[in-house]
Amino acid sequence: MAHFRSLSAAGIVAAGLVLAGCASGGLFGGSAEGSCVAPEASPSPARAAPGGTISLEGRYFAPCNDTNAHTDPPWTSVDLVWVQNGQTTPLTTTRPTDDLGELHVDITVPVDAPPGDASVRVIMPDIYGSLDIPVTVAPAP
Structure with a gap:
């Protein structure tokens, strides 16, 4: 059971990193656009x-x-x-x-x-x- 929990926790962390990379566009290559500095x-x-x-x-x-x-x-x-x-x-x-x-x-x-x-x-x-x-x-x- 402990083995299953550690795999589940690792899976959640990995999924979070992938989603964060998709949101920023930059985890696996891609380019994240910046935003303008406001006048x-x-x-x-x-x-x-x-x-x-x-x-x-x-x-x-x-x-x-x-x-x-x-x-x-x-x-x-x-x-x-x-x-x-x-x-x-x-x-x-x-x-x-x-x-x-x-x-x-x-x-x-x-x-x-x-x-x-x-x-x-x-x-x-x-x-x-x-x-x-x-x-x-x-x-x-």
């Missing part, structure tokens, strides 16, 4: 009054280099839009730089922006979606 950006300062300047620094605004999109051409532009209280205002269009898709851009807080929470939306090519970067509008001086 990221941060504002500096994160709070500004209407008419003030916020600098955005980001990276990974580029096609994936570790999935099927690695052969896509570099992005020629991304659009930046001000989003506040359900309203959107176009800000600018800029071009990500280098292989990491770095983003360096200054935006001006709309002069009619009310104090409170807002975001700068970076709109990427169709299949990649958009990224909202939270900012705060300070009261006008």
Whole structure:
């Protein structure tokens, strides 16, 4: 009976390894695709009054280099839009730089922006979606 239990346990472990290999695609050859690093950006300062300047620094605004999109051409532009209280205002269009898709851009807080929470939306090519970067509008001086 002990022999049967050890064979059963060994069979369960082997089956688990095979299934794990199938799920990852890599146990017996095959290739497991990675996933994209999500674009990221941060504002500096994160709070500004209407008419003030916020600098955005980001990276990974580029096609994936570790999935099927690695052969896509570099992005020629991304659009930046001000989003506040359900309203959107176009800000600018800029071009990500280098292989990491770095983003360096200054935006001006709309002069009619009310104090409170807002975001700068970076709109990427169709299949990649958009990224909202939270900012705060300070009261006008």
